[in-house]
Each structure stands twice: as C-alpha cells, then as structure tokens.
Amino acid sequence: MAALEDSSQGRTRDRRSVYERYQVAQGDQIGIGLAELREIGSDGQPTDVERENTDDDIDQITSPFDPEHIDIETRASTVDLLLSRLRNDMIDLAPDFQRRAGIWTDEKQSRLIESLLLRIPIPSFYAAEQKDGSWAIVDGIQRLTSIARFLDAGTVGAPPLKLKGLEYLRNFWGAGFDDLSGKLQIRLRETEVVVHVIRRGTPEPVMFNVFARINTGGEPLTRQEIRHALIPGRARTFLAELAESEEFRSATGHSVVGDRMADREMVLRFMAFRLTPAWEYRYGDFDSFLVEATHHINRLDPADADHLWHEFITAMTAAETIFGAHAFRKYRSGQQRKSPINKALFETIAVNLAALNPDQRNRLGQLDVLEGFADLMEDSEFERSISVATGDPKKVRKRFDAVQELFEDLLS
Numbered sequence: 001m002a003a004l005e006d007s008s009q010g011r012t013r014d015r016r017s018v019y020e021r022y023q024v025a026q027g028d029q030i031g032i033g034l035a036e037l038r039e040i041g042s043d044g045q046p047t048d049v050e051r052e053n054t055d056d057d058i059d060q061i062t063s064p065f066d067p068e069h070i071d072i073e074t075r076a077s078t079v080d081l082l083l084s085r086l087r088n089d090m091i092d093l094a095p096d097f098q099r100r101a102g103i104w105t106d107e108k109q110s111r112l113i114e115s116l117l118l119r120i121p122i123p124s125f126y127a128a129e130q131k132d133g134s135w136a137i138v139d140g141i142q143r144l145t146s147i148a149r150f151l152d153a154g155t156v157g158a159p160p161l162k163l164k165g166l167e168y169l170r171n172f173w174g175a176g177f178d179d180l181s182g183k184l185q186i187r188l189r190e191t192e193v194v195v196h197v198i199r200r201g202t203p204e205p206v207m208f209n210v211f212a213r214i215n216t217g218g219e220p221l222t223r224q225e226i227r228h229a230l231i232p233g234r235a236r237t238f239l240a241e242l243a244e245s246e247e248f249r250s251a252t253g254h255s256v257v258g259d260r261m262a263d264r265e266m267v268l269r270f271m272a273f274r275l276t277p278a279w280e281y282r283y284g285d286f287d288s289f290l291v292e293a294t295h296h297i298n299r300l301d302p303a304d305a306d307h308l309w310h311e312f313i314t315a316m317t318a319a320e321t322i323f324g325a326h327a328f329r330k331y332r333s334g335q336q337r338k339s340p341i342n343k344a345l346f347e348t349i350a351v352n353l354a355a356l357n358p359d360q361r362n363r364l365g366q367l368d369v370l371e372g373f374a375d376l377m378e379d380s381e382f383e384r385s386i387s388v389a390t391g392d393p394k395k396v397r398k399r400f401d402a403v404q405e406l407f408e409d410l411l412s
Helices: 018-026 079-087 106-117 141-156 182-189 204-212 223-230 234-243 246-251 262-275 286-299 302-326 343-354 358-364 369-376 380-385 393-411
Strands: 004-006 012-014 038-040 046-050 072-078 125-129 135-139 192-198
Touching: 072 079, 079 141, 079 182, 079 192, 106 141, 106 182, 125 204, 135 141, 135 223, 141 182, 192 204, 204 223, 204 286, 223 262, 223 286, 234 262, 234 286, 234 302, 246 262, 246 302, 262 286, 262 302, 262 343, 302 343, 302 358, 302 369, 343 393, 358 393, 369 393, 380 393
Parallel strands: 125 192
Antiparallel strands: 004 012, 038 046, 072 192, 125 135
C-alpha cells in the first residue's frame, strides 16, 4: 500500500503509474476490470486494444462552434422512398461501414421487420448530404440493410432475408417478402421513417461533432466509423486493404478486432504521421488531424500511395522481428503476459521504423531492443505520453523523439 498516499482532504491518491495500475488490474478480479482498460467490440466484450484518451482537459466544457452553423433537416420519408434512393445510388452505405453489413444476425434483422409489420416505430436514421444530393448514412445502416434485404435484396447485393426467430408473428417463420399478402407488402412499403439530414454546407468539424454525439442504437459510433461514413474515396479501401494484410495481422498478434474499425484507425494513424511528421504536428485536436490525413490519402497519386503502402508493410514486418509478441504493447523487463495493443505506441514505433533504412532495421533485429524499450518505459513522461491526453502536441513529440532516440542509441 506504499503506493497510496492520503491527501489533505482525507482521500487516497494512487501514486502508481498508469502502467503499474494496469498491471495490477490484470490480476485483480475485484478492482478495476479489463473492460475498463480496453476498447469494447461490437459484441460488448473487451478487445486486445488499450482504451485511449486523446483529449486533455476532458471535463472542460467549451463551445466548439457556432450553433447557427448546424443545418439539420428532419424529413419524414417512407421505406419505399429509401429503397428508391438505394436503387438510384442516392444513398451511400459506405462499404464495410459500422458493424459491417451482416453483423446483425438474421434473427435480429427479422425482428426489425416484425416491428414494422406490427407498426412499432423504429429509431431515426442520420445522414450527411453530399455535394450531388446523395446521403451518406451514418447511423442506421444495419436497419436500412435489414429492410432492403427483405424488400429488395438486390439494392444491397445481399441474399434475400427469410424471417426467423420472430417473437410474436411466429406464423410468418420462413416467409420472404413475396410470401406476404398484398396488404402487408403495402404496409411495409408505406411505413414512415424519420431521417435527420445534415445539409451540405455545414462545416465538416461541426458535422463530425454532431455525429459523434449520436447514440440512437445504444452504442456510440467510433470516430473511425464516422470518418469512414463521411469521407468517401480511395482512403476507404486503402485503409481496409492494409488492415487486412497478413503483415499487420501478424505484427499485432491477430488480435485487433476490426468490427468497430480499430484496425483501420491504426493504419490511418501511421499514414497521418508519415504525411505530416510529428515535429510539424500542431493540431491538439487529434480527430481533425486524422480527418485531414484521410482527405490527404484521397488526393495521393498512385505512386505516392504505393510508396506509403510498402512503408507500412515494411514497418509491420520489422516491428514483429524486433519486438516479437510485445510489438506495440507496453512492456517491463521480464514481463511474460502481453499488454493490450497501445495505439500511440503503434503509430510511434511503426513510423520510426519506416523512417530507417533497410540496414538499420536489420541491425535492430539483431539487438536487444525490447530491454532498451523496457528502460524507456521507466520514464514517467514517456509513459504518460502514450497513456493520457495522447493527442497533445507536446506528448506526441515526446513519444516520437524518445523512440527515435532509443533506436539511434542502440544503433550507435
């Protein structure tokens, strides 16, 4: 208990480092749980990625923008009109977006159809209006996919939905849309739904802020899910392909869950700091930094994109060779148990490895880099730079400089 110290108010303060508290929590079934220290996947279970705080002064209340800049139009639509938009490519479902098409089971999709047949209102849809007047669906993609699968599966390129697992209308078990009576078919087509559309012209930071607050389905959208929905273009497939590469999956121990796009965010962070060096980072608002990086990827010419692709693959291979099973994870000397993946460490180590030449990476592979990294973890400032307010420019520079210095010292 020496690590605990009484304050003047009679409360106890934990003087241990963030990392030390995490290590204790790993074996503590009564105190802090793993779920509080790791990101949560779409199944509600903790993943192998450490939960991150990129914001400083997180409790500070600010006014980030003029409310007059928010232009949201609430529209009463029908299921038929939404399907018409889908058929005419006026709704962007953002390929592989949030919880990925098909994450909902057939039973869950069937119960949504059952709700429509029973005339039970479903949650609103949220969309962003694009320049051509199309809508990028940000919240409600699983609901819309379920409806389309049942009424007109061709609009979403999915197999038709046959109802199953119904709670009340059990006599409809196994039925498809064509098996319903004309009256029930019309009831579904004319079902009214509410769509909140953020109009084009609304500043992008405002749009991102609004969607970050949406929680209609009981589970907030992740920042990467929002970026994926609102910024169409080459970046979508570019990040996805690298996140699914064997080099990335192997370097991270095949442990980064992709259903909430944590894997794509990690790839994006690498790209962001290869496009904008850490010493030039001045944002403070890490989300805005990643948004700009996404736009930058969309603007890359093929040669530059190919160069970044190979840098990323090279960095992943080198990280696994040099750090082994502890790549991108906090580590102390002699530690056996693996810590969760740390996103700030991921970007820092990967970008620094990409900046080395092949000979330097090969030489590091022959040195005991892991023990040198364990010594670095004893630096409380470095530890905080990868644990708390990780988007602060000073902390970004601290961790990048520290890892660069570690590599240089070992190589010299």
